[in-house]
Amino acid sequence: MFVLVGVTGGIAAYKTVHLVRALVLDGHEVHVIPTEDALRFVGRPTWEAISRHPVTTSVHDDVAQVRHVALGQQADLIVVAPATANFLAKFAAGLADDLLGTSLLATTAPVVVAPAMHTEMWRHPATTQNVEVLRARGVHVIGPDSGALTGGDVGPGRMSEPDAIHAYVAGLLAGEDPEGTRAKSLDGVRVLVTAGGTREPIDPVRYIGNRSSGKQGIAVATAAADRGAEVTVVLAHVDSDVLREASAHRSITLERAGTAAELGDAVARLAPSADVIVMAAAVADYRVEDASETKISKDSTDGALHLTLVETADVLAATTAARRTGQTIVGFAAETEPDPDIRIERARRKRERKGVDILALNEVGWTKGFESTDNTLSLIGADGAVLATVSGTKRETAEALWDAVLAVRGT
Ligand code: CTP
Secondary structure (H helix, E strand, C coil): CEEEEEECCCCCHHHHHHHHHHHHHCCCEEEEEECCCHHHCCCHHHHHHHHCCCCCCCCCCCHHHCHHHHHHHHCCEEEEEEECHHHHHHHHHCCCCCHHHHHHHHCCCCEEEEECCCHHHHHCHHHHHHHHHHHHCCCEECCCEEEECCCCCEEEEECCCHHHHHHHHHHHHCCCCCCHHHHCCCCCCEEEEEECECCEECCCCCEECCCCCCHHHHHHHHHHHHCCCEEEEEECECCHHHHHHHHHCCCEEEEECCCHHHHHHHHHHHHHHCCEEEECCECCCEEECCCCCCCCCHHHCCCCCCCCEEECCCHHHHHHHCCCCCCEEEEEEEECCCCHHHHHHHHHHHHHHHCCCEEEEEECECCECCCCCEEEEEEECCCCCEEEEEEEEHHHHHHHHHHHHHHHHCC
């Protein structure tokens, strides 16, 4: 097969040497197309020696062979590793100011990108949107992994290991579509997701809230939508970048709910027409009994403010009590219990109490679970068995959750 390996300007370029070598050893004809910046990390002689073909970055070399489009036209697959934030932006915009850019526009072959950058750059809304654009165009995105980054910081942004990229690419070249079956696995399924944290008013100015950013719930919703589901999200308070991501997805309908009661009303109305319900929202367990109509002033409180908190209605328990045949219901449990055995046992009991098919157990704490991009979920099934324990980006844990839902539904 004719494989193009694009290399853009990141330190992970040195790892791509191993990827090229593995592809050559598989017997493929491999051509490397670095960007000018990539050559500052790994030089032309290395790429030429390892790929056994001449290497150029420019559209002005070898013009007689119309090389700027010929490579892309011939390619059976293009993999870009590492893919920098700058490259992803250029590719999303369709810019073609070098040989890699023209080759990518000239190809109809599968394209795989392996992002590598610092965590802040990966999380920037510009990068998030560019990646969404590329995914929507059918570009395969592998990684990034979480781990040590250049400069000593740790987080998501590390390029996937060359072996993992190689396995992924080899699968595609062998005719497997790693996302193909996934992409259609929820076709026509109606999904209702709740996300974010509710806010219970104390007075018109103040509220009691929680630290949920909505990231995990929105990752669950976008993963379902990308698998072909019709998704409605009942959205409590979420971070602004999370809201932007959810609003950008064309198969997601958003409905806002501020308080536990509003969320309960929305779910009661929408649940009957859903096939799968995922209650990822952090719903307040208590609300202020008598929220004040006017701002509470210190003049009236005499040194201390006493609020009476009363339990809110359990939306999830009400939803499972009213469930119709064929509905699959997933609950979440955020637990701070440090002992994993006790934590799982608590989650088992909670699953039974709430009557859900799957309970996604999320270990949280002062520095764990909230606001972060990564998460660990243990998925507890109907008989109390741990179906899977997954760590990774919230998108990756969301994919595992959908795999488990499909297994439970027997589809
Ligand atoms: N939940 C809900 N309505 C509430 C509170 C929680 O629907 N009023 C849902 C959450 O969306 C989540 C699940 O119930 O899916 C678990 O929430 P959690 O607060 O952990 O459950 P509790 O029964 O309140 O258990 P605990 O006593 O541990 O707080």
